[in-house]
Amino acid sequence: MITMSMVDGDQMLLDGLTAWLSATPDVRLLSTARTVPELLGSGVERADVVILDLLLADRSDPIANVRTLVAAGHRVLVVSVVPSATMAMQVVRAGASGYLTKDHNLAALVSAVREVASGEIARSPEATSGRSSDRGVDRPLLSPQERAVLLAYASGMTLAAAARSTGVQPGTAKNYLERVKEKYRRAGRPAYTKIDLATRAREDGLLR
Template sequence: MTRVALIDDHESVRLGLEAACARAEMMSVAFSGSTVTEYVDWRALSRQAPADVVVLDLTLGDGTTVTENVRRLVLDGSSVIIHSVADRPAAVREALSAGAAGVVSKSSPIGDVIAAVRTVARGEPLNNVEWASAVEGDRAFADAQLSARERDVLRLYAAGLPLKVVADRLGVAYSTAKENITRIRVKYVEVGRPAPTKIDLLHRAVEDGILVEPAADPGDATRGR
């Protein structure tokens, strides 16, 4: 029996997947919810084993990033399939880099999603069209390889906060935060994705799933350089 967890902040999507899993042989839905935190809390309270496969929405409404969510689930012992509208290839590539087993488009027939779950549950690679499209010509996913601290700095700074406020929130010196921004810009240049301005950094953060969407009007994003 393959135990599946469904994590998507759109209830209608979850209900459709739940019904499909219920019809599938040797498959059951162990959990259905809108955030990874809900799933982790459920695991802790119920003392249930990790789901064999987690079908995860690419972008959740709680402000978490796809990297955070995928890594959390993989470290917990589950395989992860990204269930995405597939219109943000950079974020899909980030999910694959974080350890997701594959991606299935939300436009795919429900039977394809079930087949993907079975494939991943068997430990086989999910080399489908969506996966190929996400990694085509990736040049190592054009990943700037930002550290966890650099990602934290970029998330706050690109959202529109002045650098001094970013430093205060993270408990680091202003000079440290400034050095982080300099290194971030250098790393993006090295992978062919330059970000010389704060607006450019905002675009890179959104492309890479570090920000779900701009938290401030683009006109405000130039403040605090």
């Protein structure tokens, strides 16, 4: 019997998975949670596999979530709506045992759980075939103004200095940065802090 827990805010997915598993004799869902701390603090026995949504409602960092669960002794299968080869690589490097996009059906999800439980790495075909390695999939399209403010700010300038260097008001520069953060979030590569933005800019070859 393979046991699993799920950290995801998608109630439809949770309900569908629960119904599916009722007819799956070798896999059992132990618990569900909306955040990693909620799961770890639940007191439920440790499952063989934890299914972790990439982007949770608490806006927690996906890589930190993976590392926290792995450090607690869990095998982690990350699921996401984002077919990102870059993110798949990053979560696996952080210790996850798999990355699966949510356009797959529940049978594929359960199959991936079995792979992870057996000690293998499970990935979506999009992530392994290289089709999504085209940076257009997971590299957000930034406007010239957004890119200019991002580069100035991520290079170490304050918000005010970045605004001056790009010829805009601080409030406008802040709006540009919020747009940049949202675009990265939608691409499955969240950037909440200045350090995050600098990391994303370096990953995309915008900063050395």
